[in-house]
Each structure stands twice: as structure tokens, then as C-alpha cells.
Amino acid sequence: MWGLILWSVIFHRRSRTKVEIPAQTRYNVPIEALYTAVPLVIVSVLFYFVARDEATLTKVSEKPQHTINVVGFQWSWAFNYENSEIPDPSSTTAAYEVGSTKEAPTLYLPINESVKFRLTSNDVIHDFWPVNFMMKMDVVPGVVNEFEVTPTAYGTFRGKCAELCGVDHSRMLFNVKVVSHDEYEAHLKGLRDKGQAGAVPAGILPTGSSEEK
Ligand SMILES: [Cu+2]
Incomplete structure (x- = not known):
């Protein structure tokens, strides 16, 4: 860069002897049409x-x-x-698990079965990122975001919040455990047996609730 600048400064400096104005170039319609059309094509292709x-x-x-x-x-x-699209607070069949900064919760998923995540928040924007799924999505208050996956490999994977959401954002971790169908059902039963059933606290407020904003 410096070389080009110095070269221009030395070899294209103003002549002391000739004082006429150099050739002026402007209103080059073909070039202007080109640099309008080419970015349009690039943006259109990327958009597609x-x-x-x-x-x-x-x-x-x-x-x-x-x-x-x-x-x-x-x-x-x-x-x-x-079990259904609309959480029922009186239901005792929808198991839930709640984590804390001290203890990361574990999300259980059955292998080779499709699962839709419905993402909600009642405080600030978070971002649900099960790292190995190569997919993440914002969790926005007042908005229901969704995506769907079908896990195809057994194992325990890591997940984290990918949106700076406050002082303990970096501790907002979770695990994802992909297990067999039977193990999945057993885990849900275990949660229900501990009384963790119904609509999760801090979750979506059920339709018609007086607390609904
Ligand atoms: Cu967060």
C-alpha cells in the first residue's frame, strides 16, 4: 500500500512546466451501470x-x-x-426440569425421534445453543421461536446460552443426553415421581391466566 502511494506521489506529481488540466473522466455510463448491476447480482444470489x-x-x-x-x-x-401444544398447569403428565447456575440441567432426548423445541423467556433475550446440533436460536420474551431436530447419535453433549444476558450468562450451561426411547420414558417418569410435572415455573403462562401480560 505504502509502495503504491509513494509511487503515485513521485511519478504522478504535478508537472512544473505544463500547467494544463489533466484529462477529466466522468459520467462513464457503462461503468456506472456495471457497478450497479454486479452488486445487485451478488446480493440476489446470496439472498437466494x-x-x-x-x-x-x-x-x-x-x-x-x-x-x-x-x-x-x-x-x-x-x-x-x-404432551400438547398448550401447556396445562393442572396436568401432571408433562414432566419438567429446572436448572440453576450451580447445577446445569440435562435435557433428555430419545434417539431417532423428532423433537420440536419451543423457546420462551419471561425476562431477557437468551439463545438456546446445543452446540453439536449446529443450530442455535434466540429465546426472546414475548416471542415463541421454534425449531425441530431428530438426534441420530447417542451421547452426552454440551449446550450453552449464546446471547449475553447478564452477570451469570457464562454459567448458563446445560447438557443434552440422547438416550434410547425406554430410557427417555423412564427419565420422564422419574421427574414426575419427584413431583416435577405440569407447566414449568417461569414458563409460558397458560392462556387466560390473570398474570398474562
Ligand atoms: Cu442467557
Whole structure:
């Protein structure tokens, strides 16, 4: 860069002898048309591929095998394994687990079964990021975001909040455990047996609730 600048300064300095104005170039219609058209083409092509892939990645099916309400709060996660679209606070069948900054909660998922995550928050914006899923999505107060996955490998994976959400944001961790169908059902039963059933505290307020904002 410096070389080019110095070269221009030395070899294109103003002549002492000739004082006429150098050739003026402006209003070059072909070049102007080109630098309008080329960026338009670039942006259109990028837009097409982004829109196409985004539509595929965020597609949710009509009837996923499982729906889990993921609640982000300052500063941990709650997972509500729901049986229906609308959480029923009196239901005793929808197991839930609530984590804390001291103890990261574990999200259980059955292998080869589709699961839709319904992401909600009642305080600030969080971001649900099960790292190995190569997918993350914002958890926004007042908004219900959704995405769907079908885990295909057993194991325990890490997850974290990917949106700076306050002082303990970095401790907003969780685990994802992909298990067999039977193990999944047993885990949910275990949660219900501990009394962790119904609509998760801090979750979506049920329709018609007086606390609903
Ligand atoms: Cu967060």
C-alpha cells in the first residue's frame, strides 16, 4: 500500500512546466451501470441461497413426536416435556426440569425421534445453543421461536446460552443426553415421581391466566 502511494506521489506529481488540466473522466455510463448491476447480482444470489437453506433448517413438522418447551431465564434453563401444544398447569403428565447456575440441567432426548423445541423467556433475550446440533436460536420474551431436530447419535453433549444476558450468562450451561426411547420414558417418569410435572415455573403462562401480560 505504502509502495503504491509513494509511487503515485513521485511519478504522478504535478508537472512544473505544463500547467494544463489533466484529462477529466466522468459520467462513464457503462461503468456506472456495471457497478450497479454486479452488486445487485451478488446480493440476489446470496439472498437466494440463504432464504432456501433457512427455510429448510427452520421447518417444523405438523406433528413432531415430542414438543419440549425450553425456558431461558436469568441464569439457567428449564425443560418442559410437553404432551400438547398448550401447556396445562393442572396436568401432571408433562414432566419438567429446572436448572440453576450451580447445577446445569440435562435435557433428555430419545434417539431417532423428532423433537420440536419451543423457546420462551419471561425476562431477557437468551439463545438456546446445543452446540453439536449446529443450530442455535434466540429465546426472546414475548416471542415463541421454534425449531425441530431428530438426534441420530447417542451421547452426552454440551449446550450453552449464546446471547449475553447478564452477570451469570457464562454459567448458563446445560447438557443434552440422547438416550434410547425406554430410557427417555423412564427419565420422564422419574421427574414426575419427584413431583416435577405440569407447566414449568417461569414458563409460558397458560392462556387466560390473570398474570398474562
Ligand atoms: Cu442467557
